[in-house]
Amino acid sequence: MIPFCPGPSGLGPFVFRRLLMDFVTGLINSVDPFLIAPYRWPQNPMVGWWLGTVVLALWATLLGRLTMALVMRANLRHVKEGLAETSMRHTQSMNALKAGDKESYKAINQLANEAYGKTFFLQIAMAAATLWPIPLALGWLQLRFSDVRFPLPLDLSPVGDGVGYAFVFIPLYILVRILTAKVMKGKSKYRKENSDVWRT
Numbered sequence: 001m002i003p004f005c006p007g008p009s010g011l012g013p014f015v016f017r018r019l020l021m022d023f024v025t026g027l028i029n030s031v032d033p034f035l036i037a038p039y040r041w042p043q044n045p046m047v048g049w050w051l052g053t054v055v056l057a058l059w060a061t062l063l064g065r066l067t068m069a070l071v072m073r074a075n076l077r078h079v080k081e082g083l084a085e086t087s088m089r090h091t092q093s094m095n096a097l098k099a100g101d102k103e104s105y106k107a108i109n110q111l112a113n114e115a116y117g118k119t120f121f122l123q124i125a126m127a128a129a130t131l132w133p134i135p136l137a138l139g140w141l142q143l144r145f146s147d148v149r150f151p152l153p154l155d156l157s158p159v160g161d162g163v164g165y166a167f168v169f170i171p172l173y174i175l176v177r178i179l180t181a182k183v184m185k186g187k188s189k190y191r192k193e194n195s196d197v198w199r200t
Contacts, residue, residue: 028140035059035140049148053141053169057176060137064130065180071129075122082119086112134173141165
């Protein structure tokens with residue numbers, strides 16, 4: 001039996017989950033006309049499927065990058081403070097070790113490890129902010145394309161003779177994310193080179 005765990009405002013877990021699902025469904029329904037448009041641009045439905053799914057992966061990537069930028073902006077001070085404390089504690093622990101004070105070395109090194117751990121997990125949480133659009137995209141694909149199956153050239157027992165939307169979307173998302181990162185990196189390199197030219 002699931003223990004009772006009140007949600008916000010003392011709501012029961014089932015009521016809270018229902019409200020959350022209603023919110024997510026409402027959000028997906030509100031963006032549906034925008035998301036379905038690229039699927040309808042080409043006359044050929046197969047071309048429309050691939051184009052629309054690439055555009056959806058691009059939107060998920062850009063929304064994730066925007067979220068990451070906002071989260072980094074909000075937490076940058078904490079990350080810098082954590083990295084500075086880690087560096088300071090590391091230097092202190094090395095100085096204590098050189099001085100032969102093993103007790104101080106262990107104590108300060110423990111503080112350095114704690115500061116590093118906090119900063120590391122904060123950075124992991126910030127990186128995870130890029131992933132939240134994926135479940136929404138998959139939820140929307142479920143609502144729109146749950147019956148669509150792509151035949152496989154051979155029968156794979158676990159998946160059968162065909163695959164669904166997730167099998168197509170996830171690799172496309174990864175590819176779009178890699179390409180977007182390369183474009184952004186090239187763009188920032190170009191911007192840096194041009195700013196150096198204008199300064200001289």
